[in-house]
Amino acid sequence: MGRLQGRKEREPFVLEHASIASGDGIGTIEDDMSILVSADGRIEQVCPTRLAFVPSGYHHIDATGKVVAPGLINAHVHLFADGKPLSGGGDISPRVVDAAMKVMHGPAGRVLMDVRIKSNVSALLNSGVTTIRTLGDVGYESVRLRDRIDADELMGPRILAAGPLLAIPGGHGDPFIALSSSSPEEARHNTRINLDHGVNAIKVAATGGVTDATKVGEAGTPQMTLEEMTAVCDEAHEFGVLVAAHAQSPEGVKAALKAGVDTIEHGSALDDEMIGLFLDNPRSLRGFSGLDPTLCAGLPLVKLGQEELGVTDIVRSNSELVVDGMIKGARQAHENGISVGVGTDTGMTFVPQYGTWREMDYMVRYAGFTPAQAFHAGTQVNAKNLGFDDVTGSVAVGKDADLIVLDKDPAKDLRTLANPRLVIVRGRPLWHPEVRHFDDIDRLLDTF
């Protein structure tokens, strides 16, 4: 696997004779193009190769027969696990929880987590993902890694790091990956704790979840109140930070939208009021809210046999309660012009870090997108939803050189995204990207 190595100096280069797939949603492709990348990692020229002016000192990379596309963006990742089945849920005794908490949040846990997330981030980058948003960390390990990458100590994707999510006591994510609160004041205080630790994303749990549910019916049950989520949004927005909400039922989605969250994670079937709020949300930071359906996290849990999945009855039953709504909501959102992004919920059961392309594939097969529209969602739409469209998400002069070199046009064949030949992140090439696959998991995911 291409490793995350630091490298101080960068050198300018030109990709020549490339076909550019811009990710515009229609599937436009321009042939025989050159892309010049400056020493500071920006795209400085995009034009037909015969017209390109290449200063001396630039490396020439011949991209004949290859397609160059924007690097992928994954709006919903967890870095603490690799995507093999999680054994959460069920009745765990408080003593076991306590002991596990002490280890995870102690010095040894911190070292372990730093190593593990580095390897998971490497898998994301090697699979063509140049920007990620973590939505639920054990502590502030993603903040630390982000800072090392930004300081050029390591090569890696641009990271929006949420730290622990914000939840009610015993709610989704609590206690392992959440700070809990019981009032709007406490929720605001916890938001402030995360902001003080340097997070650049915030996540709330509007409803219960699937993976850590302790009883049937917990997924989708409203948890944080409208007032609590409003307090979180107000505080985060004051610092220009976007808020994501885990929400898996109509009640939860509606309350989160009313509170002003900027993206809904997972989602549910939508009514007219919710659709209206997605499109025009006065309490959100930028006037609209996006949706990340995370079909990758839901579909395997209902499509595969329980034995193959290795999950409990509770997880299975909760999945059956919410996944149909997630799929329906994704389709409705697409039909109504809502800004639908790509987030896979990596780290969850059967969601490996390297499978971002699958979400786009599911959007085509389950939610009515064309491949070009799905690729658009994973690049330009995601950049907009995450507030990064001025720096990444397309192949345009002035943006960071976040690029992937592919065998085929992703707008025609999304699977080509599974094997990028070259990944460039902020102008740094990662030669020979390679991912260690879980063949048994991939084989099962390929069956539906």
Ligand SMILES: [Zn+2]
């Ligand atoms: Zn998640």
